[in-house]
Each structure stands twice: as C-alpha cells, then as structure tokens.
Amino acid sequence: MELRPGITKRSGWSFLSEKEKINRPKITRELLLRIGSYLKPYWKQMLLVVATILMSSVLSIMPAVLTGRIIDEGLIGRDLNLLVRLLLISLAVTLGANLIGVLESYLNTWIGQHITYDMRNSMYRHLQSMPHQFFTTNHPGEIITRMTSDISGVQQLITGTLTGILSNIITLGVSLVAMYQKNWILATISIIIVPFFTLPTKRVGKARWSLTREAQARNDEVNGILNETLSVSGQLLVKLFNREEAEITRYEVANHQMIRLNIRERMAGRWFRVILGTFASIGPMLIYLVGGLLIIRYGSDLSVGDITVLVALLSRMYSPVNSLMGIQVDWIRSMALFTRIFEYFDLPVDIASDQNAVVPHSAQGNINFSHVDFAYEPDRPILRDVSFSLESGKSIAIVGPSGSGKSTISNLIPRLYDVSKGSITFDGIDVRKLDLGWLRQNVAIVTQETYLFNGTIRDNLLYAKPMAMEDELVSACIKANIYDFISKQPIGFDTLVGNRGLKLSGGEKQRISIARALLKDPAVLIFDEATSSLDSISEQLIQKAIDPLISTRTSIIIAHRLSTILAADEILVMKEGRIAERGTHTDLLEAGGGYTELYETQFSGALEPRE
Secondary structure, three states: OOOOOOOOOOOHHHHOOHHHHHHOOOOOHHHHHHHHHHHHHHHHHHHHHHHHHHHHHHHHHHHHHHHHHHHHHHHHOOOHHHHHHHHHHHHHHHHHHHHHHHHHHHHHHHHHHHHHHHHHHHHHHHHHHOOHHHHHHOOHHHHHHHHHHHHHHHHHHHHHHHHHHHHHHHHHHHHHHHHHHHOHHHHHHHHOOHHHHHOOHHHHHHHHHHHHHHHHHHHHHHHHHHHHHOOHHHHHHHHHOOOHHHHHHHHHHHHHHHHHHHHHHHHOOHHHHHHHHHHHHHHHHHHHHHHHHHHHOOOOOOOHHHHHHHHHHHHHHHHHHHHHHHHHHHHHHHHHHHHHHHHHHOOOOOOOOOOOOEOOOOOOOOEEEEEEEEEEEOOEEEEEEEEEEEOOOOEEEEEOOOOOOHHHHHHHOOOOOOOOEEEEEEOOEEHHHEOHHHHHHOEEEEOOOOOOOOOEHHHHHHOOOOOOOHHHHHHHHHHOOOHHHHHOOOOHHHOEOOHHHOOOOHHHHHHHHHHHHHHOOOOEEEEEOOOOOOOHHHHHHHHHHHHHHHOOOEEEEEOOOHHHOOOOOEEEEEEOOEEEEEEOHHHHHHHOOHHHHHHHHHHOOOOOOOO
16 A cells, blocks of 8 residues: 555554554454465474474473583582583584474475465466456556565465464473473563563554555565666656656655665564563563572572573573564565455456356357447546448458547457447357457457567567467468568577667567468457558568458557558447547548548548559
C-alpha cells in the first residue's frame, strides 16, 4: 500500500493513513493456516528439522554442564586424567552439535527454497491467468517486486523465523531444566528479569510493521523507475528529450527515500536491545551474589563449579530470550510480506474458460458483434451499440480517428477484455462460452508495436508454433514477404534480432510478426495499425504481404492510412465509439460523409482504388 501525499513521517502508526489503519493486515488464524498450507507438503522434512534442533540444543548445553565438573573435579580436584577426558568429551559434544547444526541449516535452506519455488510457480501461473487490463493498470515494477523480492523474503520466515522460534524455545527449555537441577533458588532468581525483556516489544513491532509497508512501497517505486527508464523504449525517450539528469534525480530521490526507510526499519527496536543487554548482565551478578551468600553465610553445598555452570546456562537462556524478542519483530515483517503476496493471489481471474466451455472441432471464422457496449472504466464508454457481421473468408476494414474504438474491437474478439453489454459470437457461439485457449489459438493479431524476444528469428517464429518444421517456417515467411531478407542473412533463421528486435528495421520486424501470426494458421487474422509507423517502402512491402492474405482468410484491418484498407470487402467508419458509416470504398466516397473527408485529407485524389 502506498502512502498518500502529505502524510507526516513520525513514529509508530503515524506512517499510515486512516484508510491504511483500517485495512492494515491482521495476523489471523486464517492467515496462519494459509501460510501453513505451503509448509504441509514438507511436513516430514519439518519433523526432521525439529529433531535436529532438539539434538543440537541438548548437545549445545552439554559443554556448559561439563564446565562444573572440569572446575570442581579436574582443576580444584587436581585430576589431570579426568580433566583431559572431560575436555575431550566437551570437544566431541561441541563438534557433534555443530555437525547437526549444519544438517539443520541444509534442511532449512532446502525447505525454504522449495516453498519459494512453489510460491513463484503459483504466482507466475496466477499472473498469466490475469486479464490484460491487470497489466495495463498495474505498475510493472510492483508486479516484479511481488514476484521477486516479496517471495524471496518468505524464505527468511522459513529458514530464520520459524526454525529460530523452535530452536530458541527448545534451547530455553533445556537450559531451564538444567538450571533447576543444579539449584532452584538460583535458577528462579536468574529468570526473574526475563519479563522485562518483553515490555517494549509490542510498540517496536507496530513501528516496524508500518516502516516495512512504506519501505516496500518505495521499493516498488524504485523498480518502476528502473523498468521505465532502462527499457529500450524508455531509454530512447529519455535520450531524445534530454531527460537523463531529470531521471537520475528522480531515481536518486526515490532511492534515498527507500534507503532511509530501510535503515529506519532495520534500526527499529535496536534502542531497546541496549536495555535488554543491561538486564542480561544483572543476572550473572545476582547468581554470584546469592550463590556467595548461600555458600558463605548458610553453608550451602554449592560448589564453584555449580555457580559457574549456572552462569553459563544463564547466558544460554538469555540468548534465546533476546532472539525471540527480535524474532517477534521479524515475524511481523514476514506477515507483512505474506499479506502483500496473498493480495495478488486473491485477485480474481475475471476472464477465464467456463467449466463447460465449448471446444469446436474446427473454426470457420464467422464473427458477429451484436449491440456491443464496452468501457474500460464505467464512466468512460468506448464502444456504443456496435453491431456488424464478418463472414468466413471475407475481410472488413475499420477506420476512424484516434480514440474512436477501433483497436478495442480487435481486443474484444480474443477476449483480452469482455464486453460490458451485448455479445460477440465466433461461428455462432458466444466467445464467453468458448474455451479461451481454443479461441485465442484461432485469432491472430498483428499490432502496430511489434514485440520480438531477444533471440533468433527462428525463436520468435517458433513462439507461435514450437514444433513447426523448416518448410512451415519458409512458407509463412514467403507469405509475409520476409523470406528473401532472411535467406540473405549469413545464418538465416538463426540470425539474432537483438533486444525487442532492435537489430531489424521496423518493416522487417513487422513482416516477421506477420509470419509468426500465420504459423498459428488462425481462422481470423487481425491487422491493428500494422503499417501506421512505417515508411512508404516498408508499408508497400507489408501491403504486398497483407493483400493476398485478406483475400484467402477471414481478416480485419484496422488503420489510419486508407491506403491499407482499399482491398477490404467492407469498410466500417468509427466515430466516438459508434459505427458512423459502412460500405465499400466506392460507396463511401459517393456518400460524401466522414470517410470522404478522411480520404480527401490523406490523398487529395492522388490514390485510386485498386482493382
């Protein structure tokens, strides 16, 4: 959650707005059960971890217990042989505890890595199922943060927090048992200070929670800046507008805020550790004082070794208590991370295949829009009562000014978005009832902004059909009017295209995009402003590729340039989300309406219709 502008940064919960205070995550039973569901598949490994922690904790206090005998029987009793044996036993026990600790560390790491592996896979699968609108409305930096650093932070809960709690509780319990076996009076006195350790914890936890949320929001902002300005398109814009220094300043400000918050978050609660350290030093003093009184004044049978053992065990006991206080703060931080992750997991998948989705045996490509309304936002309608039909094998062109709804029509057919009202049918079946994978397999869109992956031409073509044979690649490229170019390259289809295809010209990228679409062998082929950003020569080459295609398969051509749509069987003229005119090129010119105005503006009679 991001802070609202103007919120004053003070201590405690003042970091949060009133809305954030109301909606702040709570550690509930449901949340803990949900977290536990990720641990459940690894319960056997977790039991083994508990066993190693128990063995390690017992063995780790043995040297402290043996110290009493070393002092009393070995040193004071002047028994060299016993002293050597006790020292060797102490060394062996320490080595054993350390080896078990290595096994515990490995198991912790293994479990943590596998849980984050599961979560990343689940998150990636969930994000892949999100509608297109999710990616157009959410910041890419935030999405990447949830996928990477948030889920990576979960591993700390497994490898540090959970096992730390178990380890410290077991060590604390074993130490207490050993202390009471020595002397119940000194054991009781030594632990009376423990309650003071917990006093500042609640306030520190709240402050750190708020700092964690704000620091993560700043991290999202930094990732967003990096994603925008270090991408190919972003860098081009930065350079062309001479905005390097402005972007550096923007990044440095955001980075400074993130670092400052990270420091404050990590320092939250450190002040009360000073108090804890002071309290911890009082315990040994009390043992020496009371133990001395018991021996000197009351003739107790306590030995110097016993008092030394109690002091050593006390340090073993206070260390887990101190760690548990820190773990509580880390626990709160981990809960904040889990809450952020679950927020994404709980996002509804608005566009998906119905359970009883229809999977036709074949596709003809008959498209019908019936009284379709659509709006990205409720108060901003894009399409209003749009109705038209496109028969299999026919072509239709859609023209009109920017913002009239042309591209929206193409996005509705493969259900990148769903209609707000009305219906769209594909071969007589409502697209919402068709299997989504089948529908999108039979619709191909060539967009204005061609996206190529940073690989070879072959890699980008095979993205449409991974098992395509060489002759299929050649055939698609010939139809797309790009094979001559590919064949002239030293390594042909294995030529690298560069990041986003920057090693190729705009026309070459666009024709590869057309070939890639053809490899799908779609029933419906859509060209969405496919030539609007190209020079006249590239446009002519692409037009030579498009013209034969629209004469042989169901096609929709969306364009600003009327030169690209003259061969269509019918032309729709869009205006303010409605179909204002429709007909052939000749009919529309004779009508003398908006289409005639567009035509005369672009060509002034220089272009004649093609036969």
